[in-house]
Amino acid sequence: MSYPIAEFDNEHSLISPSLSDELITDPNGIDTCVMTYYPDIENVEDIAKDLTPLYCFHSGAAEIMQYIYKDSIIIANMPSGAPSSASIMEELISLGVRRFVCMGGSGLIDGKFNVDSYLLVSDAIRDEGTSYHYLPAGERAYTSPLLSGQLAACFKKRNAEFKVGRVWSTDAIYRETPARIKRRLSEGAIGVDMECAALCAVAQRRGVEYAQALYFTDCLYQDVWSGIVPHYKELRLKALRLIIDCGLEIADMI
8 A cells, every 4th residue: 555655756846935025134145054943032132132034934823033143144943843844944945055053952762861962963763744755755864964073073162062863753742652762762763853854854855964953851761751851941042052153163164
């Protein structure tokens, strides 16, 4: 039996991104983007003062402003979930962005991994739907080795503790069952997120570079869910500052 999710084809898309009438500011050839899941970035005063609105992303009832930062990089405000995240990536590629570095939150499924370390993603298990519209059916999608290496060097320079490894991407946060978690752990996954596999797939199809780092917001390797870590706000802000700082450095590498 054939399932629709496996029906990959290479035909052209009927709809392509067109932002010419929506741009608030000319990106002026900026080719590096930092993706962050930090919707209240406008409230971080020392960062907000250097943000210039670029355009507003629309997804259903959601409106999410995208920015230029210090006239050097684009900061993409990302929504949860693979489809909307992939759509933002497509729109930014249409503006000429060629390098994407992303910092996201993840659930930890490997109890041997230090929850306070970052995971620099090598590849993602494709247990979501979006990636199957960009790549033929397969188990994993991959980050860019070159860009991931540059991001790793930035982390080392800043003494940010990290390890390289695999993440499991799924659409259904309320269906992360013990059996499925055990299976993904046996396949080498360290954490679970919702977007990485899809963003890797978009990047691979469109010929751009993508690197992903993750911090851990909760743990799923015990019999009972841990809940969100108590220092979540501090953790998220620290990760935001780190990825922006690294993005600025990477933008200067060319």
